[in-house]
Amino acid sequence: MPWSNDKNSELVERARRVIPGGMYGHESTALLPADFPQFFSRAKGARLWDVDGNEYIDYMSAYGPNLFGYGNSDIDAAARKQAEFGDTMTGPSHVMVDLAEALVSMISHADWAMFCKNGGDATTMAMTTARAYSGRRKIIVAVGAYHGSQPWCTPNRTGIVDDDRRNIITYEYNNIETLEAAVRQADGDLAGIFATPFRHEVFSDQMIPSVEFAQAVRKICDAQDVALIVDDVRAGFRLARDCSWSILGVQPDISCWGKAIANGHPISSMVGSHRFYAAARSIFATGSFWFSAVPMAAGVETLRLIRETRYLEQTVELGDRLRAGLHEQAAAFGFSLRQTGPSQMPQILFHEDPDMRLGYAWVSNALKHGVYLHPYHNMFLNAAMTAADIDQTLQASERAFAELKADRTRIPANENPLVLARLKLAR
Numbered sequence: 001m002p003w004s005n006d007k008n009s010e011l012v013e014r015a016r017r018v019i020p021g022g023m024y025g026h027e028s029t030a031l032l033p034a035d036f037p038q039f040f041s042r043a044k045g046a047r048l049w050d051v052d053g054n055e056y057i058d059y060m061s062a063y064g065p066n067l068f069g070y071g072n073s074d075i076d077a078a079a080r081k082q083a084e085f086g087d088t089m090t091g092p093s094h095v096m097v098d099l100a101e102a103l104v105s106m107i108s109h110a111d112w113a114m115f116c117k118n119g120g121d122a123t124t125m126a127m128t129t130a131r132a133y134s135g136r137r138k139i140i141v142a143v144g145a146y147h148g149s150q151p152w153c154t155p156n157r158t159g160i161v162d163d164d165r166r167n168i169i170t171y172e173y174n175n176i177e178t179l180e181a182a183v184r185q186a187d188g189d190l191a192g193i194f195a196t197p198f199r200h201e202v203f204s205d206q207m208i209p210s211v212e213f214a215q216a217v218r219k220i221c222d223a224q225d226v227a228l229i230v231d232d233v234r235a236g237f238r239l240a241r242d243c244s245w246s247i248l249g250v251q252p253d254i255s256c257w258g259k260a261i262a263n264g265h266p267i268s269s270m271v272g273s274h275r276f277y278a279a280a281r282s283i284f285a286t287g288s289f290w291f292s293a294v295p296m297a298a299g300v301e302t303l304r305l306i307r308e309t310r311y312l313e314q315t316v317e318l319g320d321r322l323r324a325g326l327h328e329q330a331a332a333f334g335f336s337l338r339q340t341g342p343s344q345m346p347q348i349l350f351h352e353d354p355d356m357r358l359g360y361a362w363v364s365n366a367l368k369h370g371v372y373l374h375p376y377h378n379m380f381l382n383a384a385m386t387a388a389d390i391d392q393t394l395q396a397s398e399r400a401f402a403e404l405k406a407d408r409t410r411i412p413a414n415e416n417p418l419v420l421a422r423l424k425l426a427r
């Protein structure tokens with residue numbers, strides 16, 4: 001069936017009438033190439049089908065939640081079984097305790113866990129807990145780091161007032177001097193420091209921090225008696241079967257989890273050490289759907305698969321295979337890629353592509369050949385992918401490079417004002 005997106009275009013038109021902008025947030029296609037589908041009809045394993053019936057090998061994995069494949073049979077069976085007993089009830093199910101015990105047993109620094117719905121709930125609770133513990137106000141975050149869409153951390157300032165950010169101070173990721181300067185700026189009013197496991201901002205190269213940097217954050221937090229918070233919402237369980245900074249030998253006080261912990265079932269978590277137990281207990285944080293049991297049952301089963309399968313090694317092997325193949329292809333067609341970050345969470349940008357027209361045209365070509373790649377956001381491999389999927393991807397990417405080379409001088413400038421504004425910010 002030839003690729004087309006007529007049904008998607010119709011839906012986008014209908015959506016604009018009844019949904020502001022037709023779609024909003026990170027899953028909006030407003031910054032993507034114009035032919036990227038906004039609406040999908042189904043997903044299974046590593047595959048995704050758009051409303052026009054086009055099938056893709058999906059490298060976004062729902063922007064992270066899909067770790068074991070869409071509709072994983074073990075995880076969804078556990079969810080269905082729980083659904084027969086109850087989901088959102090007058091109080092939580094016993095599976096809440098099972099899930100908290102599982103997280104505490106797997107995450108070295110964790111002695112307790114609290115549950116919520118989205119990653120932004122967990123990061124906001126972590127900020128509140130850090131302030132409750134210290135009785136101070138200032139929170140230090142890396143420049144451009146994404147911790148959610150709440151007023152204190154959203155990258156879009158529309159509707160946000162200066163007061164929402166008055167107590168947020170920034171540092172350059174992986175830069176100890178700027179972190180020390182931020183601590184001085186806090187002037188004795190510091191409550192906590194946030195760090196993502198590695199730098200994974202949109203429109204820029206990813207960056208793995210040095211061990212020295214992670215140790216310096218730990219040392220500063222100890223000296224100031226404030227919380228070191230690792231925001232593992234995006235990378236959690238994709239780098240390690242423990243908190244991601246365990247790889248660097250540094251334990252935070254609090255870490256935030258979401259996305260993959262129940263393989264797409266809606267749940268997130270804040271976990272922490274004994275020292276922060278009383279502070280976590282003292283805050284008021286809740287939501288009508290935070291204690292629903294079905295996602296918790298899915299989470300318990302997801303954690304079992306994390307402990308008992310080779311999913312992590314497998315996604316690294318597949319990521320390495322993809323990275324090496326793309327590197328070779330790009331060189332053969334006269335392009336040079338910036339492939340950064342862990343190979344199982346790859347960011348793929350082009351050298352000498354200031355307005356990203358090459359990257360946008362390449363992913364657009366790949367889309368027509370059945371592979372959903374992202375031009376400016378890191379991607380996520382998942383454990384439903386196989387070596388055959390990577391080989392099929394490489395066949396598609398080779399065709400995409402060939403078309404890019406043939407069109408090279410005719411590729412139009414990237415004129416999307418939203419993209420140009422983000423590019424300016426990322427520089």
Ligand SMILES: Cc1ncc(COP(=O)(O)O)c(C=O)c1O
Nearest residue numbers: 118119120146147148233234258
């Ligand atoms: C590092 C990080 N923190 C927090 C969030 C917010 O999570 P959510 O969108 O589930 O609120 C995200 C989402 O992408 C994230 O990547």
